[in-house]
Amino acid sequence: MLLRFVLSHIRLANALLILAFCAFQSAYAQETPSPDRSVQSYFDQALVLKNQNKIDRALEVLNQAAELAEKNEDEKALVDSYHRFALLYLELDKTDNTLFYWDRAKVLLNDIAYPYGNAVHKYIEAIVLYLQDQNFQAIYMLNDAKQLNNDRNLLNNILLAEANIYMNIEKYDSASKNFNSLVVNNDVYEKEYLATKAYMGLARLNEKTENWEETIKSASGALALAQENGFSKEVFEANVLLGRAYEKVQKYDLSLVHNRNILQIKDSLFTIEKVKTEAKTADKIQFDFMNDEIRRQDEKIEELNESANRSEITAILTSAFLTIISLLAVSLYRNNQIKLKTNDLLQTKNKELQNARDAAVQAMEAKTNFLSTVSHELRTPLYAVTGLTHLLLEENPSENQKEHLKSLKFSGDYLLNFINDILQINKIDADKLERLSIEFNLKKVLNDVISSLQQSAKENRTEIVLEYDDEIPSHLMSDPLKLSQVFMNLIGNALKFTKNGTVTVIAKLMKKVEEDVTIYFEVKDTGIGISKEQQKSIFDSFEQGSIQINREYGGTGLGLTIVKSLLGLFDSTIQLESEFGKGSSFFFELNLKSKDSLVDDIPFEITQKDYNLKGLHLLVVEDNKINQVITKKMLSKKDITCEIASNGTKAVELANENKYDGILMDIHMPGISGDEATRQIREFDKEIPIIALTAISLDDSLENFYAAGCNDVVTKPFKPEVFYQKIGENILDKQIKNTTS
Template identity: 40%
Template structure:
């Protein structure tokens, strides 16, 4: 039998449920394809083998076959079949409840179908996406994908997909408390499923209708549909058992079933032959059952109150569990929302800050400079705002960890005051410092978080104090061995805070009043961050204030006294001047970025540093470019059409372990960071970046001073 004939035969066998026969034909077809070196059909066959192995429950083997298929399809630029493989991979992730991973593969499959102008295949992917969103309880997103599925499946007369999409739409409508619409949608899907004998869809429609009727309080119809579902499920299981029994034909299974029936009949006849004995046994059984029933009734009455009490407790516990689950879901939804929004904001912000810096460096006209500086200030302010939101999100999600180190507390306080002294002078305000005599200076603690707390509190005091004084104090309130409990005070004689507003000061977006917000600026997030950081440091914060007379913030934290540590050597932070020391003539950098504006900005920044680069706009092209050209550094974006930057980096690491790859991305949430390390990135540069930091990392790599391995 020839190659294509075996593939066609395998499809027929798979469609009728003869999976093991289909697998045999596919393996034979693969041998033929390998002998004639037909790479395209090898990829197709591996995809089909993966699908069959998934259907028979061999998920791990399916994954292996699928990865082989994907590798072959990438090598052959077979994007249409690569989309098929991505869709199946998404289904496997969905089955394993790895919904976010599934959605990434579905999105890649959809992008490839669109790229190849294969619209008719998109409907299956959008249906799968909708199912993932339903599992995540993101019903509005599921609804949008189902609407697209319905439109496409009607256009291309895909009855199975249309039926399933209508049933899934019913689930969404029911979840959104529109049970009447839900009934109409599912019943329409059921009619189509029955008309075209789609048993799986019919069975799902029965179950969904049972759930909807139950939600409406119609328990009779709910019971009828669940009964139909159970019966059809049994039939489908029988069919599946037959198809999953290797070496056992349907005829032999029928003989086995007949033998079982004959044995049952024989047992019934034996019971009839001993009817007299059975009659006596029955009488005794009835007597015993009567006694047991009376005893049970007595126990029921005695325990009725206790059972009611327990039921009430269980109900209360169930309500608490549901409330907890809802709170966790709300928290996760908020985190996902913030991650998405901040990513979408950072991408255009990279263009704004990048273009502004370029224009400032290109000798603008004098009257243009103030406008450009205002634009730069606005971009920096927006970035600070985004970072504040992200930090609050991380604090609330308990994703901020302590990073203790030995440091000089007195020097730290002096450095913070020195850094903000110019702002104080601009306001005509004088800073005063009081560090308790005899108080140790060297401690082991998280100095970065302490700095952030001090900068926020002192910055606030300066902002609200004009032509006044601010006092910063540090002193001991308790000591046990080397563990000190220290109190810090930041006192000002500025505008003060009303009694009514003091309780709200540590809440997000709170600044006392709208008028204060407009006059003094700021987002109102600083004190919320301070409170969260102090809680992480196992401390507490409070304040006292009087309107028109000033405010004092107090915070207390435990710190462990440590031995004196040598001052770290001061590193050169400005690397851009040092680029001239390097021979950059043979340096090759690859920029992988799908956004045209960001391509132009990154390229101009590199050119300004004396570096030249190649640019590609997708992950597949990046893999091919790295295979054909030797690069020193790759700057890889993450979210791109086709395969993502993560996936592209994983592929590159299969044949090149040494190449330096930076993730140049707007992704910032730390709970995603492990994925970068697992994919094989050396470091991450978050967009928009400070140009000197970017130049510093490139200088370290190109000079050989800091050739980085994985940063995880």
């Protein structure tokens, strides 16, 4: 009797709860998912509807996807459904609903291995943080998401989110790069929508900087795409921007046209009926979810009721459960009051901590930007020094002059190495270094480094010995450039402090399991050694042991710091053994991948060609007058004629009006930059070879140059043979290829 009484009251409470929700909702039948359709097809349809601002229909379609995923017991598809619900509720400004589905997805992710699902989870968390104005935390969360999965559509949406955050914190250059890369995206699912959003972002960015012509240009691009694809929300936003921009440039007739468009769109897009429908659909779906939970609980109670042996236990447990629930309700109310007060205090402290952290981040960025700017600005005059020295050495100077010029060349190379070290440390501090994974031959890398340092060894009357284990596979996968930097610093350091002695480079295979290889490396010398006290700080920046050592041997004291940081990218640690006056030994281990299936006679070295560059006619884009003279002189040495453009705007104009065999493009210029000029040239000439000729800085990325349309990059100051080689490879080889094809 007690059991029937309790169960009847529970059912009555459930019925009342359902009736209360039904009174609030406009009940209508839910279409069941078609068995012939896949979950992905529902996702695709919901995405199209969402981008067209048909949120109510998108929610209905997504609900069908969730039902099908649950029916198929497909946990990953169910996670994806919850994530898409969360994103749709963000469109409706229903953050609580977003967090509800985000939490449901989190519960499932705790029990399954799903990298893509975890990446989207962090992406949604980043968007919520951004909406709460926690910009830096949002950026870090987006970086975490990128590390988990490389899905192109997700990465493009992350790129868009980063751009909006950068614009919010007034990092306009970074925001512009992201928006520009999305304008020409190749996304499989949202190509036009992402391009529309990118144009809108550029329009808002230019509005912030009061560049009204560019605002109009970008907003017009967004409007055209939005109208073509039915993106009604973006059509409205583009008209708003164009109305304001045309008013600023005093084109009031055009401003009036767009303002009238806004009124018409408001009547159709933001009607009370539409808002009500979206709210009803959103609330109904969540209500159905809760109703299903109640139904499942009823089924469990019925199962227990059918078991006669458990009837008395069930009654006791039910009574206890109701009592506990009552006590918990009172306790939760009291705790909630305490929590509210605590939250106020925590929010205050949180804001204080966030302000302090933002100030620290800004200080670090200021330091990084300053050093990056200094490094870049030093490279430009250094290009003049090294370039003029090269030209003078080729003009048959007298022996006395030759000696002075060689000293000047040595000083220029020394200064360049110093600048490179500072730039490298900056990149490490700014966490802008990434490890590549490409095929290379380790023995060749070590031999190349040793060959480049033989002159230093000869000057110190020191022998370099390579002890190389022939059991090491010839084809390895890793980052040969960064490994070269490690050994260049270690061997160069050993040579600097060793005279009339020996520097030994050891590479030994420790173990090999299938394609996993562990190699032991050691660089030891018979030089001056390092005392126990000095060893404690030898890997710190600008540390050389003592002032006396610095004065006698020179250098920046950054070499070992760079080595330590670079090896950190390989998850390896540098170790040191040394005795003062008896030499030093630096050693570490690396875990690499081998490629046993490749044939050993594959060449690892590109043969240098001696190109005949006579008769080529190039466009040189360079704003520095001295650099113009040097570059033109170096070209004339090879019988190459050229025309000079002093800025990016002039370069675009000349490239459009004249015929050139190729373009040498400086990147950092006043007005429009070199990569922007390249993008504009590519709009009317897809084929002309463009070589970026630039003093690369910390914020520069080679990928950005290639994305803009450059065929190759030469960094200033450069070696003349590299300069001529790049011209031949990108211009002559391409001409030959086009002729034969």
